[in-house]
Amino acid sequence: MNAPTTSAVIDGALGPSHPPQVWRINFRFSGSGRYAVCLTARDRDGLAPELWDLTGTRPRSRVLRLRDGVSPWSAAVPTGDGNILVNSVEAGGTRRVLLAVPAATGSATSVRELLTVHDGDLALVAGRNSGTAALALLRTPGRGTTVWRLPGSPERPEQVADVPSFLSGGVWLDESGDLLALARSQGGATRTVVLDSSRGTVSPLPGLRQGEHLLLAAPCGGVLLTALESGGVHRLGIRRRDDDGPTVFPEDLNAVEGTVRPLALDPAGRRLALSVTRGVRSVVLLYDLEEGGLREIGPATGSLLPAACWNEDGLHVVHSAPDRPPRVVAVSDSREAHLVADGERTPWAPAVVRRFDGPAGPLEAVVYGDPVRAAGVVLALHGGPEAAWQLTYDPLFQRLAAEGVAVVAPNQRGSTGYGAAHRDAIRGAWGGPDLADVLHVGRTLAAERAPGGSRPILYGPSYGAYLALLAAAAEPDLWSRAAVVAPFLSGRELYADGPAMVRNLLDRLGGREEITGDALGPRDLLRLADRLRLPLLVIHGERDPIIPVGHSRRLRDRMARAPHQGARLTYLEVPGAGHDPLTGPDRHLVLERLVTFLHAAPPSASSYG
Incomplete structure (x- = not known):
C-alpha cells in the first residue's frame, strides 16, 4: 500500500475562460x-x-x-x-x-x-x-x-x-480630533478609556457602568452608543458625553430580531444605522434616537460587511451579493431610503435561497446552479461553528458555477442568524445535530439527482472541514468525494494545542464534550479514519495560527495506515499560508486545485497512492 500523495509546492494553471475572480x-x-x-x-x-x-x-x-x-x-x-x-x-x-x-x-x-x-x-x-x-x-x-x-x-x-497596558479599537469623541476612546485590557479586564492625543494622557471614560463599552460616537452631537453585557446578552445604550446621568437602553432598539451590528451614527447623533442579519440576508435599519422608531432601507439583495461611515455627505456602507464583489455604496437620505448601487449587469452567477425540511425544522441554504441537472453538486459547509453562509460574493462558488457545478451551502443547526435555539443546538454536541442536518441535506440532494448523476461532493473549511469529514465517515457511500481546508481532529485535540481564543470558544460551546450512544461514536477523526473511503483532498496552511497544521499531518499519516483499499488521498500543505489559503498569496493556485478536484469525474476505486 502506498502513502497518500503529498503536495508541498503548488503548481498549475488557470482553467478555461471564466469570469474574473x-x-x-x-x-x-x-x-x-x-x-x-x-x-x-x-x-x-x-x-x-x-x-x-x-x-x-x-x-x-x-x-x-x-x-x-x-x-x-x-x-x-x-x-x-x-x-x-x-x-x-x-x-x-x-x-x-x-x-x-x-x-x-x-x-x-x-x-x-x-x-x-x-x-x-x-x-x-x-x-x-x-x-x-x-x-x-x-x-x-x-x-x-x-x-x-x-x-x-x-x-x-x-x-x-x-x-x-494593551490599547485597541478607536472611536473619536470630539470634532477637533484630539480625544480618542480606546479599549484598555489590563489584568483580564477590559474598560473604555480616553486618550488625549494633544496631551498624551489616558483616563477612564466617565459614566459607564461595569461591563459597558463604547461602540460608536457622534463627535458633533456628543452622542455615544454603548453596549452592556449581562448574562451573555448585549444591550445597546445611548448617552451624551457631557451628561452625568445613566445610560438609556431603549426597549424598541433592543427588541430588533436578528443579528444586530451597529454601523454608524449620523454627525448630529440623531440617527443610528444598524446592520441586521436574518438568515442569509442583511439589511440596514435606521433608528431615530430622539423619537424612537425603525425604518428599513431597501430593497437590496445581499449582505453588509461590518464597515460604514456617516458624515455630512451621507451614509456609506459596504455591500455584497452573490453576483457582486464587496463594494462601497451610498445610502440615500430620502423618505424612501435605499441603497444606491449601480444597475449594470455583472459576469458573475446569481444565487437563490432554498429551504430544506430538516430533521428538526427548516434549513435555509444558498444555492448556485441546478443541483438536479448540473454536472456535479457540492454541499458546502461553513466554518465557525458560530457563523453562517450569507448572500455574498464567493470566488470559489463563482468558479464552480462557471464550470457547471452546482453549490448548496446550508446553514445547519449551530449557524447564527436563526435564533438562539438553532444556534445553541450544538452546545456540548459538536458533530451531533449539525451532522444530522448535513446528512439529511445530502440524502435529499442524492435522491433528487437526475438519473446517472454523480453523488454529492463535500466541501468545508475549518469547522466545516471537520463536519464534512464526519459526514464522509458517517455515510461513506452517500458522497463521491470530499475536499476540506484546515480541518481539526477533534475538540479535545484542538484544545490541547490550539491558541487561547480557540480554547475559549471550545469552553464556551462545549466543544470538548464527546458524543456517545450512536453508531458513529466519539467524533475523533483519527479514530474514524478507516471509514474515510472516498477520494479526499486536504489543504492546510503551513502557518495556520488557528488550527495547527499538525492536525492535517496526523490525519494524513493515519490514513496512510488504513487497512482498506480506499481511494486516493491528496494532501496539500501551502507554504507560508495562514488559516485561509484561499486569501493568501497563492490563493489563485489553491483555488484552481480545489476547483479541479471538485469538478473531476468520480474515479474508479483504487488504493492510496
Whole structure:
C-alpha cells in the first residue's frame, strides 16, 4: 500500500475562460468619511490598495499598485486628503507603515516609509484633523502600548503616549480630533478609556457602568452608543458625553430580531444605522434616537460587511451579493431610503435561497446552479461553528458555477442568524445535530439527482472541514468525494494545542464534550479514519495560527495506515499560508486545485497512492 500523495509546492494553471475572480478585504474609512480603502486582487494579481473616492454622487475607485505589493495580513487606512497609510506585514513579523501618495491621474503611486517596528503588533486609527493622518498603536508583550502620531507627510512620526497596558479599537469623541476612546485590557479586564492625543494622557471614560463599552460616537452631537453585557446578552445604550446621568437602553432598539451590528451614527447623533442579519440576508435599519422608531432601507439583495461611515455627505456602507464583489455604496437620505448601487449587469452567477425540511425544522441554504441537472453538486459547509453562509460574493462558488457545478451551502443547526435555539443546538454536541442536518441535506440532494448523476461532493473549511469529514465517515457511500481546508481532529485535540481564543470558544460551546450512544461514536477523526473511503483532498496552511497544521499531518499519516483499499488521498500543505489559503498569496493556485478536484469525474476505486 502506498502513502497518500503529498503536495508541498503548488503548481498549475488557470482553467478555461471564466469570469474574473475578485477579492476585496479589510475595508477602512478615513476619519472625515471622504475616502475609503480596501485591499483588492483580481485573478492572478497580487493584493493592492483600492482607494474609493466618496465625494461625488457615486463612489469611484481605483487600484494603486505598490512596488512590493501587500500581504493579506496588511491593512490600509485612507487619510483626509486621499493618500493611503499602509500597515505592511512582512516575513519575520516586521511591520512597516508606508505613505502612498496617488498620482493625479492613472494608478502610479509614490511611496515613503514612515515607521518600522520589528517586535509587537501595530494597528492604525484614521485621524480626524489635518495634523493627524492616523495614530499608530504599537502593542508589545510585557510592555504595553506606544502611541505614535503619523502626520501623513514625509515628516517624522511623533510619539504621543506610552501606556503600560494593551490599547485597541478607536472611536473619536470630539470634532477637533484630539480625544480618542480606546479599549484598555489590563489584568483580564477590559474598560473604555480616553486618550488625549494633544496631551498624551489616558483616563477612564466617565459614566459607564461595569461591563459597558463604547461602540460608536457622534463627535458633533456628543452622542455615544454603548453596549452592556449581562448574562451573555448585549444591550445597546445611548448617552451624551457631557451628561452625568445613566445610560438609556431603549426597549424598541433592543427588541430588533436578528443579528444586530451597529454601523454608524449620523454627525448630529440623531440617527443610528444598524446592520441586521436574518438568515442569509442583511439589511440596514435606521433608528431615530430622539423619537424612537425603525425604518428599513431597501430593497437590496445581499449582505453588509461590518464597515460604514456617516458624515455630512451621507451614509456609506459596504455591500455584497452573490453576483457582486464587496463594494462601497451610498445610502440615500430620502423618505424612501435605499441603497444606491449601480444597475449594470455583472459576469458573475446569481444565487437563490432554498429551504430544506430538516430533521428538526427548516434549513435555509444558498444555492448556485441546478443541483438536479448540473454536472456535479457540492454541499458546502461553513466554518465557525458560530457563523453562517450569507448572500455574498464567493470566488470559489463563482468558479464552480462557471464550470457547471452546482453549490448548496446550508446553514445547519449551530449557524447564527436563526435564533438562539438553532444556534445553541450544538452546545456540548459538536458533530451531533449539525451532522444530522448535513446528512439529511445530502440524502435529499442524492435522491433528487437526475438519473446517472454523480453523488454529492463535500466541501468545508475549518469547522466545516471537520463536519464534512464526519459526514464522509458517517455515510461513506452517500458522497463521491470530499475536499476540506484546515480541518481539526477533534475538540479535545484542538484544545490541547490550539491558541487561547480557540480554547475559549471550545469552553464556551462545549466543544470538548464527546458524543456517545450512536453508531458513529466519539467524533475523533483519527479514530474514524478507516471509514474515510472516498477520494479526499486536504489543504492546510503551513502557518495556520488557528488550527495547527499538525492536525492535517496526523490525519494524513493515519490514513496512510488504513487497512482498506480506499481511494486516493491528496494532501496539500501551502507554504507560508495562514488559516485561509484561499486569501493568501497563492490563493489563485489553491483555488484552481480545489476547483479541479471538485469538478473531476468520480474515479474508479483504487488504493492510496
